[in-house]
Amino acid sequence: MRLGAGALPCLINFWATWCPPCRAEMASLNRLHRDYAARGLGIFAVSVDEDIHMVREYVRRSPLDFPVLLDSGGKLAVRLGVPAYPTTLLVDRAARVSSVWVGERDWDAADVRATIDRTLAG
Numbered sequence: 001m002r003l004g005a006g007a008l009p010c011l012i013n014f015w016a017t018w019c020p021p022c023r024a025e026m027a028s029l030n031r032l033h034r035d036y037a038a039r040g041l042g043i044f045a046v047s048v049d050e051d052i053h054m055v056r057e058y059v060r061r062s063p064l065d066f067p068v069l070l071d072s073g074g075k076l077a078v079r080l081g082v083p084a085y086p087t088t089l090l091v092d093r094a095a096r097v098s099s100v101w102v103g104e105r106d107w108d109a110a111d112v113r114a115t116i117d118r119t120l121a122g
Contacts, residue, residue, distance in 0.1 A: 008040060008041075008042050008093070009040060009041050009042070009090075009091060009092055009093050009119055009120055010041060010042035010043065010044060010090075010091050011029075011032070011041065011042070011043045011044070011088055011089070011090055011091075011116075012044050012046060012088065012089045012091065013025075013029060013043070013044065013045045013046065013086060013087075013088045014046050014048060014071070014074075014077045014082045014085055014086060014087045014088070014089075015045055015046070015047060015048070015085055015086045016047060016048050016049050016085050017047065017049050017054045017055060017057075017058045018049070018054075019085045019086065021085075021086060021103065021104035022085055022086040022104070023058075023062075024104055025086060025104045025105055025106070025107065026045075026062060026064065027062075028105070028106050028107035028108050029043065029045070029064075029066075029107045030064050030065055030066070031107065031108060032107040032108070032113075032116075033064075033065050033066045034065060036116065036120075037065075037066075039120055040120065041116065041120060042066075043066040043067075044066065044067050044068075044069055045064065045066065045067070045068045045069070046068075046069045046070075046071045046076065046077070047068060047069070047070050047071065048071050048072075048073065048074035048077050048085065049070070049072070050072055050073060052070055052072070055068065055070060083102055084102055084103065086102075086103065086104060086105075087100065087101065087102050087103075088100070088101045088105065090115065090116065090119055092119050092122055093122065098119050098122075099115055099119070
């Protein structure tokens with residue numbers, strides 16, 4: 001799958017405030033952002049919540065250092081074939097989805113970071 005020409009490498013995390021595994025991985029996703037932002041990896045959390053106020057309240061209580069976007073009703077998630085929440089897409093420099101992780105991840109894990117390192121080197 002190709003997302004668009006000229007994109008920087010990025011992680012796109014589809015999540016929801018009502019999803020316990022989604023919330024559980026946010027702290028390690030934030031650490032990943034802090035560790036990889038200077039290396040050119042963008043991280044975007046895309047909430048599929050219907051209520052933007054719920055998302056704003058979550059972000060206010062759990063400050064995140066990366067952009068949080070709203071895909072109200074999950075229209076983009078459906079278009080991209082996201083099967084469950086959380087799902088995270090790793091997009092390479094050629095704007096291709098190089099990895100898909102379904103379910104909660106520990107973004108500090110060596111195997112996950114090795115996959116990201118290979119994509120950034122690629």
